[in-house]
Amino acid sequence: MHTSIEYYNDSNQYQILDAVLAIATLTVFAPLFIIGLLHTYVTHRCFFLHDECIGRQEIPFYLYRFEGKGYYVKLAMLINILKGEISFVGPRLVRSEELQNALELDWRNLHFKSKPGIFSLYGLHKKTGIHCVSEFESDRDYFRGEGFTNYCLVFLKSLFCLAFYRSEKTAAKPKFVIFGVNIDNLSLKEAVNKFFIETTSEKSITLNFVNAHSLNLAFKHADFRNIINKSDFVLADGSGIAIACNRIGVFRKGNINGTDLFPLLCERLNKEHKSLFLLGGQAGIALGVKNYVNAHYPNIRVAGTLDGYFGNHNTASAINQINESCADVLLVGLGQPRQERWINSHKNQLKVKVIAGVGGLFDFYSGNIPRAPMWLREIGCEWVWRLMQEPRRMFKRYVVGNPMFLFRLLTNH
Numbered sequence: 001m002h003t004s005i006e007y008y009n010d011s012n013q014y015q016i017l018d019a020v021l022a023i024a025t026l027t028v029f030a031p032l033f034i035i036g037l038l039h040t041y042v043t044h045r046c047f048f049l050h051d052e053c054i055g056r057q058e059i060p061f062y063l064y065r066f067e068g069k070g071y072y073v074k075l076a077m078l079i080n081i082l083k084g085e086i087s088f089v090g091p092r093l094v095r096s097e098e099l100q101n102a103l104e105l106d107w108r109n110l111h112f113k114s115k116p117g118i119f120s121l122y123g124l125h126k127k128t129g130i131h132c133v134s135e136f137e138s139d140r141d142y143f144r145g146e147g148f149t150n151y152c153l154v155f156l157k158s159l160f161c162l163a164f165y166r167s168e169k170t171a172a173k174p175k176f177v178i179f180g181v182n183i184d185n186l187s188l189k190e191a192v193n194k195f196f197i198e199t200t201s202e203k204s205i206t207l208n209f210v211n212a213h214s215l216n217l218a219f220k221h222a223d224f225r226n227i228i229n230k231s232d233f234v235l236a237d238g239s240g241i242a243i244a245c246n247r248i249g250v251f252r253k254g255n256i257n258g259t260d261l262f263p264l265l266c267e268r269l270n271k272e273h274k275s276l277f278l279l280g281g282q283a284g285i286a287l288g289v290k291n292y293v294n295a296h297y298p299n300i301r302v303a304g305t306l307d308g309y310f311g312n313h314n315t316a317s318a319i320n321q322i323n324e325s326c327a328d329v330l331l332v333g334l335g336q337p338r339q340e341r342w343i344n345s346h347k348n349q350l351k352v353k354v355i356a357g358v359g360g361l362f363d364f365y366s367g368n369i370p371r372a373p374m375w376l377r378e379i380g381c382e383w384v385w386r387l388m389q390e391p392r393r394m395f396k397r398y399v400v401g402n403p404m405f406l407f408r409l410l411t412n413h
Helices: 012-030 029-045 071-082 098-102 105-111 123-126 135-142 146-162 188-198 212-220 223-229 239-248 260-272 285-296 314-326 338-349 361-365 374-378 382-391 391-412
Strands: 048-056 060-066 087-089 117-119 173-179 181-184 204-211 233-236 275-280 301-306 331-335 354-357
Touching: 012 029, 012 071, 012 087, 012 146, 012 314, 029 071, 048 098, 060 071, 071 117, 071 361, 087 146, 098 233, 105 135, 117 146, 123 135, 123 146, 181 188, 181 223, 188 260, 204 212, 204 338, 212 223, 212 239, 212 391, 223 338, 233 239, 233 361, 239 275, 239 391, 260 361, 275 285, 275 314, 285 361, 285 391, 314 338, 331 338, 331 361, 338 354, 374 382
Parallel strands: 087 117, 181 233, 204 233, 204 354, 275 301, 275 331, 331 354
Antiparallel strands: 048 060, 173 181
């Protein structure tokens, strides 16, 4: 059983640290705290509003808040910290009405072993768009951490992300526009569902990912921008999009990068006994991805592989090879903007249900390049890892491109 977990952080041991941090925060933000008290009293004739939540050992308590909007209304929660009901870091705060519908006993038995926190690892993952299989697994990963160090890391990473990621309460529009590019606002699960709805249709659909680099290219090159906008789905990838969404006041529902989408896609392909064709990468890279798929998803037929160096004179041969394979899904990893241009030029000749441009995904799943450690991904800095892996190739994209993206964002929105 999952619940026989002996490792968990009991946040009671951090009560003194919580109290010190709460008093320091109250001291710094005393004027805002007093405004919150007065505003709530004038409006409701009481100093605090409250919501019934569930604490350690499933004991109910009232979580305080002020009247109004914005982060200052949450300053009232500092009183709950001083009372020892919650911590700065712990499992996610759960409202009483939510627990009434929660049937996952493994999750409940683990989640309520410790005081809830204003910041949680699960909340951090949701805010940054990192895919987690379940809240249970996210809680388990937190409780497995090394006590005080883990507490401090989640606290600092959460503070860092407050500056760059919008709250879920912000409007989650179905589409948003950055530098003239129309982007679909989907979560990872929604993206996979859309993907599979389209595999049952008669026509082929195209799917592309955009990140800060893509948007820099779209800003400079109108033809590339038009190609992206012709895609059936354009998915938001990376921390640059998160910063842009913060700038334009849109909540991004997910960080939809190909590396996180690929295993979810393969799970569905495996379940439905569908097939893949892998096009791109250096010699042997696509074959390495095929070996990974065969080892983990035995019901997927990898219909064919082809490296990305076939050249323009062999394009017709490549298209024939793909069509003769009868693949359901074609993944194209030729790098930007080459892959988007290639897909746009040849999509009408290709007899596959879904064509997706996936950038450097093949490098990760072939084992050619390791994925960034989780702590870097949690603060939206996976690009730093990519720069470290290939500094010469990635220098212009990140060291020059990222500041340019921010400048364009500030001056064009």
